[in-house]
Amino acid sequence: MHISSLEEYGVRCALQLARQYQMGPSSASKIAQLEGISVEYVSKIMHLFRKAQLISSLRGTQGGFTLLSPPDQIHLKQIFDALAGKRNSGDFCSHFAGHQETCVHFQHCAVKPVWQILSNYFDGVLSQISLHDLIHAEKTGHQHLHQLIQQTAQASPSVPRVGAENQGALV
Amino acid sequence: MHISSLEEYGVRCALQLARQYQMGPSSASKIAQLEGISVEYVSKIMHLFRKAQLISSLRGTQGGFTLLSPPDQIHLKQIFDALAGKRNSGDFCSHFAGHQETCVHFQHCAVKPVWQILSNYFDGVLSQISLHDLIHAEKTGHQHLHQLIQQTAQASPSVPRVGAENQGALV
DNA sequence: TTTTATCAATACAAAAATGTATGGATTCAG
DNA sequence: CTGAATCCATACATTTTTGTATTGATAAAA
Structure with a gap:
């Protein structure tokens, strides 16, 4: 399993914003400092967050970024979606089609259902x-955290509590 | 979640070998034709499989590749491990350390345990x-397939039947 | 023996992901 | 009004992944 850099740092930056929730905007430079990554990289992540309407931004002195919803209403899935390129579309069939148009x-x-389950x-x-x-x-x-996930797993073992947006045909 | 090209095509090539098990070697060109990818790419995958001791190879006319174990004794994990570069080491802390030595x-x-569970x-x-x-x-x-995975999930919901090699410290 | 089919190893090229740099625009403080 | 701090957009550079090409070795068949 692979977590991309954008996903990792994206979640971490989002957490910085969450810790600062309702305490004024967080600047890119502050976040960069706290996470040990470059200001430019943080800016790029914030750009993606803004496009996904997760945050608002304010320029100038005392400016920065602010979460648009309270931290208990922002889930990791939203962060991942905001950062995802075209790759994570879930459409394995057309992505791995080799030289043909369709796989x-x-x-x-037999392979697709496994990816689908995972x-x-x-x-x-x-x-x-x-x-x-x-x-x-x-x-x-x-x-x-473990309890939360355990509940998820028990609710529906191989297809754990799927939101309306990702109900892939499983057979 | 992301499945890499190597992983996808690797599994599919392994399946071709499995279908051919005990019916003589499969040549790279045959597999390439069946999968709709280039002979060179198949060769590369076979090279990795051989290094991981999953297959044996035979040169010359009528040559090709053969699984070293019966298909019911080769699991996807082994395929993935054979194809993995340095990335999939599971060591998130040093991989996402930003500008520092350690994260x-x-x-x-709080992030690592989530990756660990997944x-x-x-x-x-x-x-x-x-x-x-x-x-x-x-x-x-x-x-x-679903039954198999459901059993897995029920046996130990958030840490499903982990082999000895990947028991990361979860807390 | 010669030809053909095959694998072996490595180098190369192209594409994607990762991360940095640059030249602006905006906001606030003094 | 001026300057500093900040965001904005996009371009650029680097690294990794993906995929192809090349050259050589080996085995079997004709």
């Missing part, structure tokens, strides 16, 4: 976890 | 599914 295994494909679990977990959950876990340990 | 969140990191589920599922399972699923539908 040679378009019908009777992808659904992945999305299910990310849809459950809010920025607030992570901040809470930092302070009081990860038990709550 | 600024080295202690009290990664463990991912590895757990891949460790369960054999090449034979996939071929079987192609013919008789995906019910068996």
Whole structure:
């Protein structure tokens, strides 16, 4: 499994914004300093967040970025979606089509359902976890986080509580 | 969630070898033709498989590649491991360290456990599914596949039947 | 033996992801 | 009004991933 750099740093920057929620805007330079990455990179991430309507921005002295919703209403899935390029479309069939237009295994494909199951679990977990959950876990340990995910898994083992947006045909 | 090209095509090539198991070697050109990708790319994948001791090879006319174990004893995890570069080491802390040597969140990191949970589920599922399972699923539908994964999930919801090699510290 | 089919190893090219730089526009403080 | 701090947009450079090409070795068949 692979988490991209944008995803990792994106989540971390979002957490910085969440910690600062309702305490004035956070500047890119402040976030960069706290995360140990460049101001330019933070700016790029904020640009993506703004396009996804996750944050608002304010220029000038005392300017910076502000979450548009409270941290308990922003889930990791939204962060990932904001940062995703065209790759994470979930359309495995056209993405791995080799030299053809459509994949040679378009019908009777045994591989796709596996990716689908993994992808659904992945999305299910990310849809459950809010920025607030992570901040809470930092302070009081990860038990709550594990509980949250365990519930998710029990609700529907191989297709864990999928939001309306990612109900791929599983068969 | 992201499946790399190597992983996708690697699994598909491995399935071609599995279908041909005990029926003589499969040549790169045959596999390439069946999968709709280039011979060179297949060769590259086979090179990685051989280094991982998953296959043997035979040169010359009638040559090709042969699985070293029966398809029900080769799981997707092994395929992925064979194809993995340095990226998939599971060591998120040093991989996403920004400008520092070690990540600024080295202690009290709320993000890592999430990746760890997802990664463990991912590895757990891949460790369960054999090449034979996939071929079987192609013919008789995906019910068996889902059952397999459901069992996995029930056995240990957030850390599903992890092999000894990937028991990361979760708290 | 010669030809053909194949693998082996490595180098090369192209595309994508990652990260940095630059020249502006805006806002606020003095 | 001027200057400093900040965001904005886009271009650029670097690295990694993806995919192709090349040259050589080996095995079998004709």
